[in-house]
Amino acid sequence: MAILEVRNIEKHFGPTRVLEDISFSLEQGQALAIIGSSGSGKTTLLRCLNFLEKPDQGIISVNGNVIFDAAEPATQRESEVRKKRLHFGMVFQSFNLFPQYTALKNVTLAKELLFQERPEFKANKKTILEEIQEEGRELLAKMGLSERANHYPSQLSGGQQQRVAIARALALHPDILCFDEPTSALDPELTGEVLKVIRSLAEQKTTMIIVTHEMAFARDVADDVIFMDEGVIVEQGPARQVIEHPREERTRQFLSRYAEN
């Protein structure tokens, strides 16, 4: 059974239709890359999965459970949404780290707040917080940032900031990790370190959706690729096939523009 099942998602901004009849599924441990030109709806799709936008139509299921149904207002209640969005982790194009907290605190904050709400927190406060800290340090170490745990975001390079953001997203153990153009805000010489981290996550079979403009990276790291244009899925299939031997004319045109650049 697919871990993620998206059916007939549709989204309008006013009169503009930004997503139309989007359907796809994702298997546990697989990486899916979404490619397409700016304004094709890739980011909006990711934001719909993370409940940052509300689709006008469609159903989203995780592990066979419907977590969003546009026809069922009960699935959209604020208190429910809060729990459900934890199925997804999100890494933003512009990092969105919290500037007033150290790298470590950025990673641990959400988990600390989540655990504070549990009844057993008061009695075991110290141990719980220590465990969260320890796990945060481990995550930063995995990102190659052990030395930077106590640095503030403004003291880190863009690549380091984005790696902290990835650690932060991993801290809550999401079922599916989403990346929204994770390297687009970075200087070219810094994209490598971030792509390397994502690649290693893929090797460890992290379930991921990556919106990206890095075609070679998508081809090598993703299992499947979706090509979007003007709010619709034009082509989807195994990464190598879509990027090297696209079936659709629009995909071919898009990829050839990339080859030229």
Next chain:
Amino acid sequence: MMDFFTSSTFQTVLSALNSGFLKTLQLFFITLLGALPLGLIISFGSMSRFLPLRWVTRTFVWIIRGTPLVLQIIALFYVPGMKDWFNWPSGESGRMIAVCVAFIINYACYFSEIYRGGIQGVPKGQQEAGQVLGMTKLQIFRHITLLQMIKRIVPPMSNEVITLVKDTSLARVIALQEVIWMGESFMKGNSGIAGLVWPLFFTAVYYLIFSGVVTVLLGKLEKKMEFFQ
């Protein structure tokens, strides 16, 4: 010169100035105490998604910021009595209350614009990052946006507060006996020492020390938040 400082004249002037300065201080702190929270409420109004409320609030802020504070003090003090709406309590305490109300309304409007800038200046991505991490709206406000807002607010707020230090002198238009009023009274010869310029000069010293202290304190607050950007 020694004679001036030891004479009973000096004592008289000093105690009069001190009593005036006490009024100045009172006005300053009461204004801050009232205008800081009221400004926040007004800023919520001016950002409301309910359009009529937003327009009413913004028009009000426009009027208050667009007219002189002196005028507002005079209007607030005299108009209610003239129109038989209500009367301020008589004497110095009534003047103080009227002046405080005028100052609080005026400064709340200025503060509301500063709050609005601070709130809207925090990037939307901060809130979204909190949301996708499963935080509640309250947690996002408390743990993420609040401190970033305060950092943005402190520098423009410092300007406004230092202006307030000096604006307190406007209270004398309705005869509140604040520090300049007291200083001036010696010049006019009320106490039989006509022509003495020194008392007025000393009022300037009071203001300088007062605004100096405020500047240092707010500078410290600003410094405290330099650890992040």
